[in-house]
Amino acid sequence: MCEKVSKMIRSLSALLLALILALGPAEGALGEYKSPDQIAREAAEKAAAMQEEARAEIEARAESKALAEEPGDAGDEAPPGISFEKPRETEAQIDARSKELEKKYGLAIKRDNGGSGESCVGTAALDALDLALESVTPAFVRQVSGYWQKRAGKRLSFSFTYSPKGATALGLGVTGFFDVENAVIEIYLPDYSRGASLGGESPLNCLHEFGHAVQYMLMELHGEAALEREWGKLNGEKAAYTFGEYPEHYDETVWISAYASTRYEEDFAEVFAHAFLRHREGMGFASRLTDGEGKYTVLGKKAAYIEKLLKLYAGNPGEVIGNMRRLYLAFESREYKGLTVSGDYLQFGGCPAPRYLLAGLLSSMKLTPDIGAWVNDIGGWEVTTGEGKRFLIFPGGKYFAL
C-alpha cells in the first residue's frame, strides 16, 4: 500500500543529482574550487553513505520490532508476528492460474522464487488479485494495460516479489510499488525467514497499486495539471496533506485512510481502491460520503470525481461505474456469531486463506494453524485454543474473542 522505504531507497539516484546541484554553488561560494568530477564523486559518496544509513535503519528497526513481538496478552490488535505457510499446490498449478489471469486481464504476471525454486505466492494471492481486478472489470484492466503497452512498450505487469530485506517487519507498510518506467506493479511479500508480517498480497493493496497505473493514464488523457488541480479543489482549504507521517487521527469524511492523507497520489489511489472493493457486506462506508443533508462530503466528492473521470475515459463506463456504485448500497457492518464486525479488514471475504499466518498470535494462544478453520465468507480464521477459547482472527492482525 505504501512505498515509503522503497521510495526512500529508490529516490537516492534523484538525491545524487540534488547533491551535485547543492554542492556546486555552495562550496564555490566559500572560495574552494572543485572540479565537476570531484563534486560528482563527493555527491556519489554522500549518496552511498545515505543509502547505507537507510538500509541500516531498516535493519535496526526490524531487530527492535522482532524483540517487541514476544507473545503478549490479547488486545484489540493482534501481535504482528506472522509466519509463512507452505504452498499447498504445485508450481504447475500456480503457473496455470497465473496464465489464466494474464489472459483474462491482458496483463503480465510474474513471481519471484527467492532463488529457492519455490514461488513466493500461491494461487491464494492470485485469487485475491483476481477478486480485486474483477471489481474494476476485466475490460477496463485490459484498457489500462493497453495504455501502458503504448506508453512503455509492454503490458502492465504485476510482479510478486520479496520485499526489501526486513522492511515489512517494521510496520512501515512497504507492500507495493508502481514502477512507472517499466509499467510494473511490484507487490511485496514479507521475507518469511524473519517472521515478517502480512505483505502486499491483499485485494486492497493490489487495487491501490493498480490505481496508480490508472492515475498515470488519466494524467495523459485528462492532463496532469488539470487532474491535480481539480482533485485539490475537492479537498478545499481545510484539508492539507501531511507529506510524510501518518496522522493518528484524521477526518473520515475527508480521507478514506490515514495513508490517503499523506499526499495527493496516495489519496487518489486509496479512494480508487476502496471505492471499488468495499462493496461487500460489512465493508461499506457510504455514510462517510454524504452529510446529514445528503450533500457530498469531501470524500464523497472525490469518489464522484473518479466516477466522472471513468465516464469520460473508460471504454466501458456503464459497467465500471455500475460496479463502483455498489459502494453506496453496501452495509457498513455485519454480524458474525454474535459479533459486529466492520471495516476494511474484511477484505479477504470471498478469498481463500492467504499464505501468511499469524504465527505470533497462534503460538501465544497455543494454537496451530490446523486448529483454525478459514471462513471464506467473512475472510478470517475461526480458531479454538487448547483451553477451549474461541477466536475470530483476520489477516493483518485484527481479532476478536467469540
Ligand SMILES: [Zn+2]
Ligand atoms: Zn501508493
